[in-house]
Amino acid sequence: MSDSIIRFEKVSFHYKAEQPVLKQIDLSIRSGEFIALIGGNGSGKTTLAKHCNGLYKPTDGAVYVEGRDTREVSVAELSRIVSYCYQNPDHQIFQSTIGEEVAFGPSNLGLAKAEIEERVTQALEAVGLLPYREEEPYFVSKGTRQKIAVASILAMKPRVIVLDEPTTGLDHRGVMEMMALIQSLHRQGHTILAITHDMRLVAEYAQRVLVLHKGEIVCDGEPRHVFAQTNALSLAQVEPPAVSRFAQALGLTPLPLTLAELQDRLVKELT
Amino acid sequence: MTGQPILSLSDVSWSYEEGQAPVLRQLHLQLQAGEAVGVVGRSGSGKTTLLLTLAGLIPANYAGSFAGQRLAAGEIGIVFQDPETQFIGLTVEEEIAFSLENKGYSDQQIERRIEEVLQLVGLQGFEARSPFELSGGEKQRVAIASALAVSPQILILDEPTSELDPKGAAEVFQLLHRLRREEKMTIVVSSHATEELARFCDRVVLLSEGDLRLDLPTASFFQQIGLLEQEGIFVPDMIKLHHWLTEQGQLQAEPTSLTVEEMIAAFQRMEEQRRGRHERLNHSL
Known part of the structure; x- marks a missing residue:
């Protein structure tokens, strides 16, 4: 499709040849979509998501980001277009202030200081953490650390944001705040791909749902359509x-x- | 329920540092043997502190300022949010043996007890596995098995499913249901998963900034929709639906539907009554 921003063509992936994690996946992610990626433990969700910006390369087949084969472009280059937000924010936070943490990505893009400064300010403002710029990123709540991780990604100004379980471990208010943030990023034009186990969030926010089971996409459609596929869902260990x-x-x-x-x-x- | 509580806190206040605002304030809570009690509250509301206090780890193992009285009439086991933080054994067997060795059990008793608790949590055959290599649900079941090894009457669990996927969470709650049913265990569990708590608990308490705001039987607890939502607690959709149908004059408030299955049954009863009314109306015309 012409407006597809990420395209999977017969993508297979394995760590061990006898245990394929992804099997011949064909998928087109179009600009501006809000996609939920769901499925049981070990269904291949995170592996699929990590193919979107070249963190993983297919064993067979190819992934194209804006038409370029991810095997032929560096991850740093791809992360300007597609950024990946880890499930555990502590896996990506390592600077001594929240501001420095958010500046780290854009600094590596070789941008001018003023540009970096502007991006950090905008990103922190978007997640509501501008007043905390000089604070340490470690001694804050998990919800706040999750927002720092999202801000770090926003500062890269990616077209696509991939989020791996952005609400796990948060309380209800934290979940609502995180979803409001993701929704506002989507409204601003970012394409969203979010892995989640929370089907209420899928029902309320996603435009399109991909159900993964044993490395294959077994359902792909609007939430209303997907949640009616009870047999496929129960096979994939997903409860509407x-x-x-x-x-x-x-x-x-x-x-x-x-x-x-x-x-x-x-x-x-x-x- | 009546009788002597198995565990009670009377007028308990606690601060982690002298002179600082208390994390628990003049709290009263009683548990009867065999009860399942849920603890809800926002992150930072004092849930973990309350559970540590119920377990007696506060004030015993913490510096701070304690006031009030705690009485416990039974052995207590505790399980934390992230089971890995409490694993010390290289194998599941060693992990469970640890608490038993500390209590002076003989090798033979330890062996028998390991077999018993692994059977109880459904992990027979896992003795030689590394606890770190298991799935999230299995790890948490090993943590529960370790807590159960010394045969406690009371099991306290702090957000045992918050880091687990739905399958792992379901495994843990299935086990808790079984421990209640078969072992008559008294269970206290904190969680943000209110749908699971509604299904599991006899009673639920709400903590808010160290105050015990609510302490009610589960159905009555979740009927406090306004207060709970104001406190940032998720009220399960089926409970809200039942409440709304009651407001519409379609359903009796009691018994409150706490689950999808109960809501379907209530809805069917409602439809039958409506049909009955129509038939009577037609008949009288």
Whole structure:
């Protein structure tokens, strides 16, 4: 497709030949999409995500980012276009102030000081941490460390942001804040690919869902369509959100995804 | 429930440093034998501190300022959020043996107890495995097995599923259900996973900045939707749906649906009643 920003062509990947992690994946990620990548433990989610910016290279097939084969471009070069946010923010935080942490990426791009300064300010502002620029990044809550990790990525001004379980370990308010941040990045034009186990978030935020099972994409579509595929989901060890399960038992189609949608439908059914 | 509590805190306050704002404030909490109690609250609300205090690790192992009284009538096992931080053995067997050796069990008793607790947590055959190489759910079950080795009556778990995927989380809660049912274990568990707590607990308490804001049976607890949402606690959608249908005059408030299955059953009852009303109406016309 012409507007695809990342394209997987028959991508296979293995650490050991007898244990393929990804099998012949064909996938096109279009500019501006908000995609959730879901699936059970060991289904290949993180491996697939790490192919998007060349952190992993396919054993077979090819991944193209803006039309360029990821095997032929450095990760540093690719990270200007696609940035990867680790599941555990502590795996990427290592500077002594929050400001320095966020400046690290753009500094490595060889940008002018003023440009770096501007990017750091913008990125910290976007995640609501500008007042904490001079603080140490270690002694803050996990939610805040997660935001620092996102800011570090924003400072690279990537077109695509890949997030590996951005809400794991956060409390409910932390989850809502992180999702509001990701949604606002999406509205500003970033393409989002997020790995998550939280199906309520998938239902509420994602435009497209990829279900991975044993290294293959077994479902690909809008959440409403995907959450109705109960057999494929149960095979992939994915349980749709409570609202969808309840609506399915009532035989409601198209499937409501959120409580508000379900209430709207019930009002009609009950009157 | 009546009778002597198995564990109680009376008027307990605690600060990690003398003169600093207390992390727990004049807290009263009683546990009856066999109860399952959930602890919810935002990150930083004092949940971990409360659990450490219930376990007696505060004030015993911490410097700080303690006031009030704690009474425990049983042995206590504790499990933390990240099981790796408590692993010291190179194999699952060594890991479980550690607490038993400290208590002076004989080699023969240790061997028997390892076999028993591994069976209890469903990890038979894992004796020689490294605990670090297991899946998240298996690691947490090893941590629970270690806590169970010395045969506690009370098991305290601090966010045992927050770092696990849904499969691992389901494994841990299935095990907790089993420990309640088969071992009559008293269980205290803190978690942000309110859907799981609603399914598992007899009672839930809400901590907010060191105050015990709510202490109610599970159904009544989750009916406090306004307060819970104000405190940043996720109220499961099925509970909110039941509450909304009650407000619409469609459902009785009790029994509150806590799960999808209960909500489906309540909805079916509601539909039958509606049909019944229609039929009576048609009949009388």
